[in-house]
Amino acid sequence: MADNIITVKDLRVRFRTAGLVKSLIKRIDDPFIDAVMKVSFSLGRGETFGLVGESGSGKTTLGRAIIGLVKAQEGSIEFNGKELVGLKDGQFRDIRRNIAMMFQDPVASLSPRKNVRASITEPFRIHNMGVANLGEEARRLLDLVGLHQGFMAAYPHQLSGGQARRVGVARALALEPKLIIADEPTAGLDVSVQGEILNLMNRLQRELGLSYLIITHNLPVVRHVSDKLAIMYLGRFVEQGSTKEIFERPAHPYTLGLLAAVPEPDPDKRRDKLELQGEIPSLMRRPSGCEFHTRCPFVQKKCLEVAPKYEEVAPGHWASCHFPFPDPANAKAVPKGAMTGDGYIPHVDGHTIEAGNKRQRF
Amino acid sequence: MTAAIETTEAGAPIKREPRFSWLWQLLRDPLGCFGLILVLLIVLAAAGADILSPYDYKALDIKARLAPPSFEHLLGTDNLGRDTFSRILHGGRIALYVALVSVGGSLVLGLILGMLAGYGPRWLDNLLMLLFDAVRAFPVIMFALAVITVVGPSLETIIFVVIVTSVPGYARITRAATLSLKNTEFILAERSLGAGTVRVMVSHLLPNLIAPLLILASMDIPVVITIEAGLSFLGLGVKPPTPSWGSILNDGYSFIRNTPWLVIAGGIPLIITTLGFTFLGEAMRDVFDPKMKKDR
Structure with missing residues (x-):
C-alpha cells in the first residue's frame, strides 16, 4: 500500500443527537446517528477520487473527517503511512500542511475582512514558515492559479465566484500539499467557469502531482476528472470502482438512478429513464x-x-x-x-x- | 462539458482602496459629519478645559452669585458664585473620563468573555451565560445605589458599576455573533489549514465582531454619561467641589426659581454629547459594514 497517499478503512463518524442527560431521561439507547458508516477506500498518488451522493449522504462529513474537522469514532485513516484517527488537534497541525481542503462556497470560505494577499499567505503565517517575502509568495500563487496581480488587495465580497474559487485553490496550494479535498469545487459556478476551474485543477495535478478527493453531486464533473469513484447513500458506499467501469456498467440501482438523472442535451431522446422517487x-x-x-x-x-x-x-x-x-x-x-x-x-x-x-x- | 479554455486573467483587476477612505465616507454623510463635529467639540472642550476656562472652577465670586450670562461669565454663575462655563468644561472632562474608561473596559471584557462563551466549550458557555443573566437582572441605578452605599461615592465606584452592568450586554452580542460565525466556511477553512484557537479568535473572529461592538459602544457613551450625571445629581457621584454636569443640574434644580441658566448650562452639554455620539455611531455603522457599501 506504499503507493497510496491515503487509505481509509471501515471509517465511522457518529454525531450525538441528544445530550447525556436528555438521553438518560428519555431513555434513548443510542443517541447517535451515523453520518459515515464503515467506509473504505484508497487513493493512489496523483490520482483523483470522486465521492458522489445526494445532500445528506455523508460525503462532506467524510471529507471533513479526513482533515480532522470532525472526529472519526472507528476505523482508520492512513495518510502517507500515518494513522490519523485518534490524533489530537495539536498533532493534526503537521498533517494539515499536507492535506488542504476547498470548501463548498467559494466566497464564504474566505475570511471576509482579509484581502486576497492576506488570505493566500495565511497558511505560511499559521505554520510559522518564516517565509522571507510573503509578497513574492502571494504573486507566485496568484500566477499559479491564473489570477491577475491586481486582485492582491481585493476583499472577498469584491470577487466573483470563479475568482474567489481561484483564490481558494491558491490558498489550498500554498503549502504544497499532497492531497486536496475539494468539496463541491464547481458548486455555484456557471458552466464555463466550472470548466475553467476543472481545467485549472487538472493542470495543477499534472504540474504538482497532487491527489484529489472530489466531493460532488455532479456526475459529469467526476466523469471528467476522477479515476476512481464511490457512490454514497446514507453514509455508506453503495458502489465503488473505476470511473469508467461505473459509468459503463453501473451495478447498483441507485447509481443507475443518479446516472439517469443527469440532464441529456438531446431533446428528442426518449425519456424512459429510471426515476428515483421519494x-x-x-x-x-x-x-x-x-x-x-x-x-x-x-x-x-x-x-x-x-x-x-x-x-x-x-x-x-x-x-x-x-x-x-x-x-x-x-x-x-x-x-x-x-x-x-x-x-x-x-x-x-x-x-x-x-x-x-x-x-x-x- | 469542459470545452471552455482556461483563461490566464480572470476579469479586470480591482482598484486599491485609499487608506482613510472610511473617514471620507463618514464625512460625506451629513449626519455623520455633524456627529463627528459635535463629538470633536466635546472632546476638545474637555481636553482643553484648563486653557479654555476663564476662571478656576473652584473660585468663588460671592458678589456675583446666580448671575445671568454676560461677557464676564459666559454662562453665568452658580449659587456660590462659581463660573458655570468653567465648571461645564471641567465637568465634561469627568463625564468623558467615566464614559471612555467604563465603556472601553466593558467592551474589552465583553469581547473576551463573549468570544470565550461562543467559541469555547459548551459548559463554559452555559456558566458564563448564567452569570451574565444574573448580573443583567439587577437594575443599574439600584445596583449603583447599593454599591455606593457600601463603598462610598467616588468616580471609581461609578466606573466599576457601569462596567459590571454593561459587560453582559457586550458579551451577549459578541457571543451571538461568534456562534453564527463559528461554523461558517471561512472559520472551518482556517481550522483546516491548521490555525489554532487563539489565531482563529484574534485574527478571524475579532475583525468581524468589532465593528458592531464599536458602534454599540459609541452609542453607549451618552448612556454612561447620563448615568454619571444622574448619580451626581443624586449626590452619589463625584464629590464636590469637583464639577459634574449632574451636580450642576442639581444646583440648577434647587435654584430654578432664581435662575434658569444653571439648568440650561447643565442640560445642553448632555444633549450635545448624546446627539453627537449617536449620530456618529449610526454613520459608523453605515460605513464599517462593507456589505452595505452603496457605491460598489
Whole structure:
C-alpha cells in the first residue's frame, strides 16, 4: 500500500443527537446517528477520487473527517503511512500542511475582512514558515492559479465566484500539499467557469502531482476528472470502482438512478429513464434490510429483510445489492412497477413508498 | 462539458482602496459629519478645559452669585458664585473620563468573555451565560445605589458599576455573533489549514465582531454619561467641589426659581454629547459594514 497517499478503512463518524442527560431521561439507547458508516477506500498518488451522493449522504462529513474537522469514532485513516484517527488537534497541525481542503462556497470560505494577499499567505503565517517575502509568495500563487496581480488587495465580497474559487485553490496550494479535498469545487459556478476551474485543477495535478478527493453531486464533473469513484447513500458506499467501469456498467440501482438523472442535451431522446422517487430517508431511522429499498424501483422481498453485502461484482468494482446489474438475468427479474402486485407489502413505518407514479401510503 | 479554455486573467483587476477612505465616507454623510463635529467639540472642550476656562472652577465670586450670562461669565454663575462655563468644561472632562474608561473596559471584557462563551466549550458557555443573566437582572441605578452605599461615592465606584452592568450586554452580542460565525466556511477553512484557537479568535473572529461592538459602544457613551450625571445629581457621584454636569443640574434644580441658566448650562452639554455620539455611531455603522457599501 506504499503507493497510496491515503487509505481509509471501515471509517465511522457518529454525531450525538441528544445530550447525556436528555438521553438518560428519555431513555434513548443510542443517541447517535451515523453520518459515515464503515467506509473504505484508497487513493493512489496523483490520482483523483470522486465521492458522489445526494445532500445528506455523508460525503462532506467524510471529507471533513479526513482533515480532522470532525472526529472519526472507528476505523482508520492512513495518510502517507500515518494513522490519523485518534490524533489530537495539536498533532493534526503537521498533517494539515499536507492535506488542504476547498470548501463548498467559494466566497464564504474566505475570511471576509482579509484581502486576497492576506488570505493566500495565511497558511505560511499559521505554520510559522518564516517565509522571507510573503509578497513574492502571494504573486507566485496568484500566477499559479491564473489570477491577475491586481486582485492582491481585493476583499472577498469584491470577487466573483470563479475568482474567489481561484483564490481558494491558491490558498489550498500554498503549502504544497499532497492531497486536496475539494468539496463541491464547481458548486455555484456557471458552466464555463466550472470548466475553467476543472481545467485549472487538472493542470495543477499534472504540474504538482497532487491527489484529489472530489466531493460532488455532479456526475459529469467526476466523469471528467476522477479515476476512481464511490457512490454514497446514507453514509455508506453503495458502489465503488473505476470511473469508467461505473459509468459503463453501473451495478447498483441507485447509481443507475443518479446516472439517469443527469440532464441529456438531446431533446428528442426518449425519456424512459429510471426515476428515483421519494426522499432520502432520515439517518435517525434507517430502513431495514437494504437501506435503499424504500426508493429502489427493483425492490424484492429479500431486500426488505436482509442487508446486502458489499461485494466485488467485477474486479475492482464493488457494490452492495442483492441483484446487481451487470448480470442481465437480474435486470430483467423485476419489471418496473411490478413490485406492488407481488403479494408482499413493502413496509417501513412512516415512509411513503412510491411505486410507478402512484403515491401510496402504507 | 469542459470545452471552455482556461483563461490566464480572470476579469479586470480591482482598484486599491485609499487608506482613510472610511473617514471620507463618514464625512460625506451629513449626519455623520455633524456627529463627528459635535463629538470633536466635546472632546476638545474637555481636553482643553484648563486653557479654555476663564476662571478656576473652584473660585468663588460671592458678589456675583446666580448671575445671568454676560461677557464676564459666559454662562453665568452658580449659587456660590462659581463660573458655570468653567465648571461645564471641567465637568465634561469627568463625564468623558467615566464614559471612555467604563465603556472601553466593558467592551474589552465583553469581547473576551463573549468570544470565550461562543467559541469555547459548551459548559463554559452555559456558566458564563448564567452569570451574565444574573448580573443583567439587577437594575443599574439600584445596583449603583447599593454599591455606593457600601463603598462610598467616588468616580471609581461609578466606573466599576457601569462596567459590571454593561459587560453582559457586550458579551451577549459578541457571543451571538461568534456562534453564527463559528461554523461558517471561512472559520472551518482556517481550522483546516491548521490555525489554532487563539489565531482563529484574534485574527478571524475579532475583525468581524468589532465593528458592531464599536458602534454599540459609541452609542453607549451618552448612556454612561447620563448615568454619571444622574448619580451626581443624586449626590452619589463625584464629590464636590469637583464639577459634574449632574451636580450642576442639581444646583440648577434647587435654584430654578432664581435662575434658569444653571439648568440650561447643565442640560445642553448632555444633549450635545448624546446627539453627537449617536449620530456618529449610526454613520459608523453605515460605513464599517462593507456589505452595505452603496457605491460598489
